[in-house]
Amino acid sequence: MPVREQDPKVRAHNFEEVSYGYNKEEAMLEASRCLHCKNPRCVTGCPVSIQIPEFIAHVVEGDIDGAAGVIARDSSLPAVCGRVCPQETQCEGQCILGVKGEPVAIGKLERFVADNKTTVSEAVSTSPEADAPRTKVAVIGSGPAGLACAADLAKWGYDVTIFEALHKAGGVLAYGIPEFRLPKEKVLQKEIDEVTSLGVKIETDVIIGRTVTIESLMDNEGFKAVFVGTGAGLPRFMGIPGENLNGVFSANEFLTRNNLMQAFRPDYATPIHVGRKVCVVGGGNVAMDAARTALRLGSEVTIVYRRTENELPARKEEVHHAKEEGIEFRMLTNPVEIEGDENGWVKAMKCIRMELGEPDASGRRSPVPVEGSEFDVECDTVIMALGTSPNPLIAKTTPGLETTRRGGLVATEEGATTRPGIFAGGDAVTGAATVILAMGAGRKAAKAIDDYLKNN
Amino acid sequence: MFKILEKRMLNPTIGKLVVEAPRIAASALPGQFLIVRPDEKGERIPLTISDSDPAKGTVTVVIQLIGASSHHMVEDFGEGDSFADVVGPLGNPSDFVHASPEELKGRSYVFIGGGLGTAPVYPQAKWLHDHGVPVDVIVGARMESLLIYTEELASACDNLYLCTDDGSRGFKGVGTAQLEELVASGKKYTHAVAIGPMIMMKFSTLTCQKLGIPIQVSMNTLMVDGTGMCGACRVSVGGKTKFACVDGPEFDGALIDWDEAMRRSRQYKPEEAAAMENYGK
Secondary structure, three states, X not given: OOOOEOOHHHHOOOOOOOEOOOOHHHHHHHHOOOOOOOOOHHHHHOOOOOOHHHHHHHHHOOOHHHHHHHHHOOOOXXXXXXXXXXXXXXXXXXXXXXXXXXXXOHHHHHHHHHHHOOOOOOOOOOOOOXXXXXXXXXXXXXXXXXXXXXXXXXXXXXXXXXXXXXXXXXXXXXXXXXXXXXXXXXXXHHHHHHHHHOOOEEEOOOOEOOOEOHHHHHHHOOOOEEEEOOOOOEEOOOOOOOOOOEOEEEHHHHHHHHHHOOOOOOOOOOOOOOXXXXXXXXXXXXXXXXXXXXXXXXXXXXXEOOOOHHHOOOOHHHHHHXXXXXXXXXXXXXXXXXXEOOOOEEEEEEEEEEEXXXXXXXXXXXXXXXXXOOEEEEOOEEEEOOOEEOOOHHHHHOOOOOXXXXXXXXXXXXXXXXXXXXXXOOHHHHOOOOXXXXXXXXXXXXXXXXXXXXXX | OEEEEEEEEEEOOEEEEEEEOHHHHHHOOOOXXXXXXXXXXXXXXXXEEEEEEOXXXXXXXXXXXXXXXXXXXXXXXXXXXXXXXXXXXXXXXXXXXXXXXXXXXXXXEEEEEEHHHHHHHHHHHHHHHHOOOOEEEEEEEOOHHHOOOHHHHHOOOOEEEEEEOOOOXXXXXXXXXXXXXXXXXXXXXXXXXXXXXXXXXXXXXXXXXXXXXXXXXXXOOOOOOOOOOOOOOEEEEOOEEEEHHHHOOEEEHHHEOHHHHHHHHOOOHHHXXXXXXXXXX
């Protein structure tokens, strides 16, 4: 069942959500396609093992709240995940119907349920012990990992405070993912409100490591355990000449100005610079988000990526949407220098053509430059979307917390770090990954924190 | 919400605000800054911390009326009003904060404060003065009526030298000329710190290089989050890209690519001008 979407020509000029989502009729029809396999592979494909056939069975009956109850057992952010999860490589990628035709649109059904349920989720009975004492737990970062961890702990009776460095909760969901993919008030804030309705407190404007340290939270403020879900927020640059010219931005800066600071709304004070011709470097979801944002702000946009379209790390749906909206894709192209005009503003990007060589350690064929193939791409803005790495601040200011060579916190599968009482999960451990994996890690750590607090 | 407890104009274009922010007051050290977002639709504006009082739970910032946002913060907010957000302290404290008493022994500092940058000299000079390190402070302004923080600074250093371009108070000329004169007359400094407009920090650096005094400068770059996330504050330091927010804000002035830094700080000039045009309409 195809989902209704805003016309690409229209949506290229607004920030309204691209997909309208299913109505009840459409959802029930789509849900009826589920074969209810005995061994549902979709559930194993879901990083948090949502009981997919069970929730779908409720949708078939038109019982939306029943479906929401099933999802709530495993996910605290269904309206978010229904929109931004890479379902094609997870649940839907495993769906048996997908072998010969279209898999069940599990993500769209999840979104439908989350958007249309009438009940607010409450403490559910997965609690190891419902009468856990009101012990204080601090959660650092209000992104998907932190929210999921906090929600579980609150359901089990812990007194949870989330500390957020920015002025708004949501982490990458607030500053990174644009409005047209994830509406902030209608969807994100609603799911955050559900977490706070469980009793979770969110203190914004607190940078752990600067405003207060983890040690001080534990020694002076009575927190017995801490979960670090600080994500991977530091932008990477290429290290090529001209990268500090005016008009070169990290995707993080560009998206933060637009999403967190709402620069696209004329009555908000934060400025955003968008040129006539924008080049976005990179091929992930963030590159797509930056490109489609620049397009909506009125630019002509080209995405430059060093491998081929087959290797684009972005979700297929995002690439498809970007193309529909008129974004140009230049594959097998890598910038070698950014060229400036006499005032120090970008005027072009010198690129080199690439070809795919031998497979590297990851199995992907690595791109190699074609000698002498340099050419100029005219542009006045360059947005670097090359991935991000974890912020070192917490590790630097917390003795005994070890990090890996790539900057992630060292943690076990359950989230225990190298320091007792401090747990971590999500991008802060793995480096940039997905919302659902972060959420899963937050929930695992909540369980580990509960075990730890019961034994100490 | 962060309540404004005191507001005063220090001169016609610089306002001083004392704001309730207990967590920041408890941890702020000399050299650090904070970010204010005045209200829901406001920008995040980085401001160097000019004073903090852990006991009262307050921080002091000074704001120069330049663009729409600074006008908004100073003119539309009064005592008793609150800012939506005040976050910090951000950046690294000044190097000397972590120096051992042995390391501090034998040091003598000269600070050059210009314009708005005069105020954040105060917590640094005071810290050193309190730790028994010899400190001289040079403060420059176009004319006497624009000099700020003179009383505070007088109590936080050994010698305060005031300079005005028109000679209406103190030395006639710029701060760097005053510094050259002091050194020529036999003053010896092992360390210099300049805080002020970039152009003033650039020339302070050139003067100090000539005089053979190592100099730290406090980079007041463009910034959005202030936590290392956006990279708007990129500065080339010794040929390497640094983020002023997390790697700074203080750097060795001799290593800064000043022309790039000044060019980058003008990046949003058209947007800022348009916002000022619309301010108050």
